[in-house]
Amino acid sequence: MTVLFLFLLLFLLMFIGVPIAASLGLAGSITIMLFSPDSVRSLAIKLFETSEHYTLLAIPFFLLSGAFMTTGGVARRLIDFANACVGHIRGGLAIGAVLA
Secondary structure, eight states: OHHHHHHHHHHHHHHTTOOHHHHHHHHHHHHHHHHOSSOTHHHHHHHHHHTTOHHHHHHHHHHHHHHHHHHHTHHHHHHHHHHHHHTTSTTHHHHHHHHO
16 A cells, blocks of 8 residues: 555656656655654654765765766866877777766
8 A cells, every 4th residue: 555655646746747856755755754653753864864874975976076067168178188089099989988
């Protein structure tokens, strides 16, 4: 019953146009609030505890640095430089991606 409600709510939220990440978070939070015997405070504590793992913080910071590089034009210049170095070699696109 709980799993069925979770997936129905998830697909309903995605169907009405809510972004996927928000749909996943909302569906999980609402399901925990309605069906979990624990209090809602346990949800907040669990979210806070997961932010203490520095390994997991690398993912959003990696995306943030990519956004900064794209906005500032650094990414385009890196790709152009790598293409100028190895673009004439067979398989140069793959080598350029590794160099960039």
